[in-house]
Amino acid sequence: MPHILAIDQGTTSSRAILFDAAMQVVAVAQEEVPQHYPASGWVEHDPEDLWSTALRSAREVIARAGAPEIAAIGITNQRETVLVWDRATGAPIHRAIVWQDRRTAGLCAELREAGHEPDITYRTGLLLDPYFSGSKLAWLLDNVEGARARAERGELLFGTVDSFLIWKLTGGRVHATDATNAARTLIYNIREGRWDADICALLRIPLAMLPEVKDCAAEFGMTEPGLFGCQIPILGVAGDQQAATLGQACFAPGMLKATYGTGCFALLNTGAELVQSRSRLLGTIAYQLDGVTTYALEGSIFIAGAAVQWLRDGLGVIGSAGEAQALAEAADPAQDVVLVPAFTGLGAPWWNAECRGAVYGLTRNSGPAELARAGLESVGYQTRDLLQAMQADWRRDEAALRVDGGMAASDWAMQFLADILGASVDRPRLTETTALGAAWLAGMRAGIYPGPEGFAEEWARERQFMPQMDPALREARHARWQRAVAATLAV
Ligand SMILES: Nc1ncnc2c1ncn2[C@@H]1O[C@H](COP(=O)(O)OP(=O)(O)O)[C@@H](O)[C@H]1O
Numbered sequence: 021m022p023h024i025l026a027i028d029q030g031t032t033s034s035r036a037i038l039f040d041a042a043m044q045v046v047a048v049a050q051e052e053v054p055q056h057y058p059a060s061g062w063v064e065h066d067p068e069d070l071w072s073t074a075l076r077s078a079r080e081v082i083a084r085a086g087a088p089e090i091a092a093i094g095i096t097n098q099r100e101t102v103l104v105w106d107r108a109t110g111a112p113i114h115r116a117i118v119w120q121d122r123r124t125a126g127l128c129a130e131l132r133e134a135g136h137e138p139d140i141t142y143r144t145g146l147l148l149d150p151y152f153s154g155s156k157l158a159w160l161l162d163n164v165e166g167a168r169a170r171a172e173r174g175e176l177l178f179g180t181v182d183s184f185l186i187w188k189l190t191g192g193r194v195h196a197t198d199a200t201n202a203a204r205t206l207i208y209n210i211r212e213g214r215w216d217a218d219i220c221a222l223l224r225i226p227l228a229m230l231p232e233v234k235d236c237a238a239e240f241g242m243t244e245p246g247l248f249g250c251q252i253p254i255l256g257v258a259g260d261q262q263a264a265t266l267g268q269a270c271f272a273p274g275m276l277k278a279t280y281g282t283g284c285f286a287l288l289n290t291g292a293e294l295v296q297s298r299s300r301l302l303g304t305i306a307y308q309l310d311g312v313t314t315y316a317l318e319g320s321i322f323i324a325g326a327a328v329q330w331l332r333d334g335l336g337v338i339g340s341a342g343e344a345q346a347l348a349e350a351a352d353p354a355q356d357v358v359l360v361p362a363f364t365g366l367g368a369p370w371w372n373a374e375c376r377g378a379v380y381g382l383t384r385n386s387g388p389a390e391l392a393r394a395g396l397e398s399v400g401y402q403t404r405d406l407l408q409a410m411q412a413d414w415r416r417d418e419a420a421l422r423v424d425g426g427m428a429a430s431d432w433a434m435q436f437l438a439d440i441l442g443a444s445v446d447r448p449r450l451t452e453t454t455a456l457g458a459a460w461l462a463g464m465r466a467g468i469y470p471g472p473e474g475f476a477e478e479w480a481r482e483r484q485f486m487p488q489m490d491p492a493l494r495e496a497r498h499a500r501w502q503r504a505v506a507a508t509l510a511v
């Protein structure tokens with residue numbers, strides 16, 4: 021029976037997941053990726069680590085499953101992260117600059133002050149923020165000696181992590197990306213589906229270094245025979261948040277998923293319509309199949325599961341993430357401690373990089389339990405702000421929010437989410453949604469998995485969380501949270 025291999029190259033780890041012909045997980049392998057912080061606000065990955073951890077995970081998962089026949093590979097990846105390498109030798113010219121890296125804040129501010137943001141947002145759906153690839157690529161060309169001249173001579177190639185892995189997997193024969201990854205670069209015109217020559221000129225990025233942009237389910241080349249002992253076609257590629265949107269089968273306009281990992285990324289399918297947000301949410305490509313683009317509105321929260329990590333590593337009040345829930349349950353119901361986890365500023369819809377976290381409502385009786393509860397609740401409150409902004413931008417059907425990611429494992433956090441949203445929250449049976457999305461793209465293209473309709477029918481709910489909080493209390497607590505955010509932004 022043919023299997024599908026999904027490679028999920030994430031910010032903190034590389035994972036490989038093998039799915040069988042019935043789309044069930046057969047085996048998983050994972051390896052941490054070392055992080056480099058060469059200066060305050062800078063985050064880098066060694067390209068060799070990205071490649072070797074992905075390759076080792078893939079080989080290990082295949083070996084664990086007894087080396088079954090693999091019909092295709094699907095790739096999903098941390099988005100926006102920038103790599104530049106030599107076309108002839110494959111050697112990277114610098115470490116990868118990771119999406120979290122803020123070194124280009126000055127360049128982005130200059131471009132904003134020069135009035136470029138409205139036009140760039142119109143063309144790309146994005147904001148002039150260091151988060152996206154464009155300014156990072158410009159930084160490399162400006163700061164690595166000789167890079168711009170070499171790029172202009174056509175000697176250097178740019179890619180996001182998917183492109184780099186495709187290049188390595190195909191032995192340097194294919195330089196390609198998919199539309200969802202291209203949509204995160206700030207240099208791709210998502211209305212017209214092409215690299216934007218004007219924005220590239222503004223950032224002085226030579227067009228010759230850009231990869232070919234393909235559908236998410238397409239021919240991305242065959243792997244080198246030496247890598248897995250046989251050649252395997254790469255048939256699916258999507259950025260990790262878009263892959264999760266697919267894995268959650270959010271195919272209909274109005275469907276919405278939120279992935280709760282370190283941060284939280286919510287994507288709302290807006291169909292053929294690219295929505296211009298009034299609340300600084302992002303317009304992006306949800307997926308592109310058979311040349312047809314489906315758009316999404318996206319909101320990012322920087323701190324979700326990271327609030328739980330802070331309880332564990334910063335405060336030391338829990339030993340593992342799974343303990344947060346029991347501690348929160350022990351909190352004094354009479355207290356209303358609010359944590360605004362702006363550890364690195366606040367993301368959508370606030371987009372304030374300067375503010376920092378705060379705790380409100382402390383009494384002499386406040387302790388670890390109240391902080392744990394406040395930490396878990398902060399994720400629900402932030403999600404509500406995000407979804408309210410989405411609703412203001414675009415009608416949303418009353419379909420439930422579909423959740424996934426590590427923090428979605430917490431029943432307590434998901435119940436509070438339903439309570440504070442006043443809406444139901446659905447957790448799927450298969451929580452490996454990111455990998456599933458990539459596998460589905462590849463498996464569908466290989467002809468062994470169903471098309472979107474058949475796949476959507478396979479989606480199954482493990483648990484639905486229904487709102488139970490009294491509506492007046494819900495509104496009062498959310499209003500208090502909003503006052504806390506306003507105070508945090510004002511400091
Ligand atoms: N049971 C749990 N309760 C609350 N948070 C959890 C739980 N399990 C994991 N997490 C949080 O989920 C995050 C890990 O999720 P994951 O999807 O693996 O994230 P990422 O891909 O960003 O590394 C961590 O920040 C962790 O604190």
Ligand SMILES: O=P(O)(O)OC[C@H](O)CO
Nearest residue numbers: 030031098099119260281
């Ligand atoms: O690798 P993750 O899961 O933290 O996801 C990172 C996002 O793609 C960044 O936009």
